[in-house]
Amino acid sequence: MGMPENPKDGVTRYMEAGARSMAGRAAWRDRMRRCRFDTIAVHGIYSLQEALDFNQGSIIEPIYMSTSQGYRDADELEAALSYRVPTWCYSRIANPSMYYLEGTLALLEAYGFDGDASCTVTSSGMAAAMMATEALLCVDPQGRGKPINFVSSCRVYGGTFQLFNVRWPERGVECRWVRDPTDLDEWASKIDDDTRFVYGEFPSNPAQSCFDIRKVADLAHSRGTPLIVDATVATPALLRPLQHGADVVIQSVTKSLAASGFAIAGAVIARKDMVCKCASAEMCADFATWLKLWPQRDLGPNLSPMNCILALNDVRTLRTRMDKVSRATMDVARFLAGHPRIEQVDYLGLESHPLHELAGRYMWLADAEHDDAYRKPVNRYGHLMSFRLKDGPDAARRTFDAFQRIWRATDLGRVKSVATIPAISTHQQQGEEARRMADVPPNLIRLCVGCEHPADIIADLDQALAALDAPHSVQVPGAEYSSGGASSPIVGRR
Ligand SMILES: *Cc1c(COP(=O)(O)O)cnc(C)c1O
Numbered sequence: 001m002g003m004p005e006n007p008k009d010g011v012t013r014y015m016e017a018g019a020r021s022m023a024g025r026a027a028w029r030d031r032m033r034r035c036r037f038d039t040i041a042v043h044g045i046y047s048l049q050e051a052l053d054f055n056q057g058s059i060i061e062p063i064y065m066s067t068s069q070g071y072r073d074a075d076e077l078e079a080a081l082s083y084r085v086p087t088w089c090y091s092r093i094a095n096p097s098m099y100y101l102e103g104t105l106a107l108l109e110a111y112g113f114d115g116d117a118s119c120t121v122t123s124s125g126m127a128a129a130m131m132a133t134e135a136l137l138c139v140d141p142q143g144r145g146k147p148i149n150f151v152s153s154c155r156v157y158g159g160t161f162q163l164f165n166v167r168w169p170e171r172g173v174e175c176r177w178v179r180d181p182t183d184l185d186e187w188a189s190k191i192d193d194d195t196r197f198v199y200g201e202f203p204s205n206p207a208q209s210c211f212d213i214r215k216v217a218d219l220a221h222s223r224g225t226p227l228i229v230d231a232t233v234a235t236p237a238l239l240r241p242l243q244h245g246a247d248v249v250i251q252s253v254t255k256s257l258a259a260s261g262f263a264i265a266g267a268v269i270a271r272k273d274m275v276c277k278c279a280s281a282e283m284c285a286d287f288a289t290w291l292k293l294w295p296q297r298d299l300g301p302n303l304s305p306m307n308c309i310l311a312l313n314d315v316r317t318l319r320t321r322m323d324k325v326s327r328a329t330m331d332v333a334r335f336l337a338g339h340p341r342i343e344q345v346d347y348l349g350l351e352s353h354p355l356h357e358l359a360g361r362y363m364w365l366a367d368a369e370h371d372d373a374y375r376k377p378v379n380r381y382g383h384l385m386s387f388r389l390k391d392g393p394d395a396a397r398r399t400f401d402a403f404q405r406i407w408r409a410t411d412l413g414r415v416k417s418v419a420t421i422p423a424i425s426t427h428q429q430q431g432e433e434a435r436r437m438a439d440v441p442p443n444l445i446r447l448c449v450g451c452e453h454p455a456d457i458i459a460d461l462d463q464a465l466a467a468l469d470a471p472h473s474v475q476v477p478g479a480e481y482s483s484g485g486a487s488s489p490i491v492g493r494r
Contacts, residue, residue, distance in 0.1 A: 010075025011084070018085030024049070025086075029103065037111050037237070037366040042316045044104030054096070061100040063309045067091050083293060093297045097305035101312045102267070105251065106288070108236040108315070109269040111366060113243045119269045120292035121308060125232060125252025126159045127301035128266030132228055132248050133163070135287075135295050136196045136278065137173050149174035151190045152199035153181035154437050155209035157252075158426040160230065161434065164199070179437060181211035182358065184219070191223050196278055201230040202239060203359065205412065206386050206422045206446040207439050208348050210359050217245030224277030232256070232413075233384050237322040238363045247274035248287065255413030256383070258314045259321060259451075263307040319366050321415075321451065325383035326365070328454035332447070335458045336387045341399075341465050343390040343443070349381035384412060386422075386446045393442035395468055396421055400445055402464035405456060412448035417457050419447045 028047045032040055046061050055062050068090045071077040080087035088094040098121055106119035122128045137148065152164050154177040164175045176190040181200055191198055198220040202210045213229060220227040226247035231239050235256045241249050251257060253265035270287035283290045296302065326349070333347035348359040360379050365371075368378035389395040400408060406417045410425045420426065423442040427435050435441070449457055 010073065011079045014076050014079040014085050018079070018087075022086050029107070032107060033110070036370060037108070037319050040104070040107045040111065041318050044100055044107065044312065044315075046100050046103075061097060061309055061312060064088075064091075064096045064305045066095070066305075091305060092300055092302045093292065095302075095305045095308070097308040098303060101303075101308040101315075102292075104312060104315060105236075105253075105257075105267050106269055108318075109240055109242055109249050111236065111240060113240060113271075115242070116272045117242055117269050118272065118286055118288040119267055120288045120296060121253065121303045122266040122268065122296070123301040123303050124264045125157075125230075125250065125254055125266035126163065128250045128252070128268045129160050129163060129230065130167075131291050131296060131299070131301065132250060132268045132270075132287075133168070133197060133199070134299075135283070135291060136226070136276065137168065137171070146194055147172075147174060148194050148196050149176050149192070150197050150199065151176045151178060151187065151195050153178050153201060153204065153209065153211060154434075155181055155204035155207045155439070156199070156201045157205045157230065157232075158422070158428075158430060160199075160201070161427075161430050161438070165430065165434070177437070181209055181216075182355065184212065184215055187211075187216050187219050191219055191225065193223055195220075195223055195225045197226050197228055199228045199230070201233070202241065202362065203233045203348055203382065203384065205233050205384060206426070206444070208233075208346050208353075208355070208384060208386070209439075210348070210355050210362070212358065213241055213244040213246055213362060217247075221245070221275045224275060226274050226276045233382055234363060235318060235322055235382070237319040237366050238326070238380050238382055240366075242269070242271050244362065247271055247276070252413075253311050256322065256325075257318065257413070258311040259413055259415045260310070260314050261411065261414045261416075262310040263304070265303050265307050265311050322382065323365050323380055325449055325451060326380035328451075328457070329381070329383045329385055329449040331454040332449050332457055332461065333385050336461065339461075339465060341390055341395070341468060343388040345385065345387045346444075347381065347385035349379075383449045384446070385449070386444050388441065389443045389445070391443075391468070393423075396443045396445055398468055399464045402467035403460055404463065405452070405460035406447065406464075412446070414448065415451045417448065417450040417452060417460075419445055422446050 029045050051057050069088050079085040080089050102119040102121050106117045110117040169175055178186050200211050217227040228248040229241035229246040230250040231241050232252040232255050249269040251267040253267050268288050272286050274284050274287050276284050330349045333345050333350055336342050337345045363381055365378045365380040368374040406419050409418050410420045411418045422440045427440045
């Protein structure tokens with residue numbers, strides 16, 4: 001890969017042409033960075049020039065359903081495969097549709113941030129959490145062979161809990177849980193010189209726990225280790241952790257970013273020049289791109305081009321959607337808080353929530369001050385909430401079973417309202433003690449309020465809670481095969 005003998009050989013000419021095209025794209029990206037959030041969400045990095053040069057003028061980013069790219073000659077192939085020209089070569093590594101989504105998500109996470117960011121999309125949110133953390137656990141430039149650890153809030157998504165509690169310890173890495181993420185002393189006591197990364201969710205799923213990102217970032221940085229924040233529940237419309245000192249953001253794009261629910265997808269967005277004493281200079285300079293070009297290439301959790309564009313189409317309306325669902329969730333939370341059968345409602349937007357003030361310091365609707373409806377900064381808390389039934393786990397199951405509008409599914413972030421009982425679904429595997437630690441009791445229903453009119457969701461909750469007073473009826477498995485279908489389910493009495 002040394003310099004060519006003749007500076008004007010084919011490879012060099014391709015590199016020069018590549019540099020010109022990169023410069024054009026970078027200039028357009030700089031212009032986009034100066035636009036408001038909604039404009040970035042709608043256009044991303046895709047310009048008319050890009051459309052004319054590469055996509056026959058198509059106004060929507062095309063779905064490149066293709067495994068690989070063809071090259072003009074050996075020189076172009078050589079330049080491309082050594083990453084010396086902008087290329088997509090093979091869709092496990094890169095693809096134009098992937099590039100459009102990555103560019104958009106990087107700009108949105110960097111909105112209002114002084115520095116810059118880049119993004120690599122992955123086949124799922126779990127693949128994003130796996131990729132970002134695995135890379136930091138592998139590197140040991142000093143080759144000291146010393147035991148290493150990582151420090152994470154215990155209030156994390158069930159899959160992440162398993163990754164950290166089972167998979168990484170299986171590989172000999174110590175996982176140190178922070179039981180109370182609001183306790184800075186606990187973070188400080190667990191982070192040391194052998195800590196490879198510090199991890200938290202803001203807000204967490206399902207507990208809606210949060211932590212002081214700025215202060216935990218300072219603690220991590222004082223030991224030369226990066227802070228990774230999973231901000232799936234907030235989305236960049238409500239929280240952009242990079243501005244507050246985080247180094248890496250994890251998104252389950254599956255959720256609110258791609259609210260239509262077509263596909264599973266994830267993203268790692270990282271600041272350029274992140275803090276990480278265990279990583280090489282190249283990794284620190286542009287962690288997300290490094291992940292994409294090297295470990296992602298070798299491990300293979302790439303996102304399909306189809307799913308990239310499906311996700312991109314949902315991202316275009318992210319801010320107004322998150323505003324609408326946040327307001328609807330507030331209405332639903334207030335209704336439930338006043339209901340006699342409810343023991344506790346957990347929603348960060350409620351003033352009664354112990355973390356309301358902390359969440360309010362971080363969760364703001366992007367550009368509310370430039371929105372005619374508000375003309376000032378406005379807090380928004382997203383659409384994830386949960387509530388606990390006074391009468392225990394059985395009452396939770398019966399209420400859940402009585403929903404007629406709200407879907408029973410282990411999903412969230414949808415345009416449709418969806419509920420689950422985490423103790424028997426998302427958090428089933430991790431066992432009772434871990435559930436207690438994560439505050440996921442069996443009488444808790446997690447609800448994610450969709451884009452329906454909130455009055456219809458409140459009416460559904462109202463009738464489901466009223467059903468607790470009636471004798472319990474259950475659906476018989478197999479009812480879906482009856483000729484009557486959904487309109488006349490076969491019901492039995494317990
Ligand atoms: C769903 C979820 C994940 C995992 O994402 P997948 O796309 O399902 O793999 C990670 N973090 C949080 C907070 C989630 O809600």
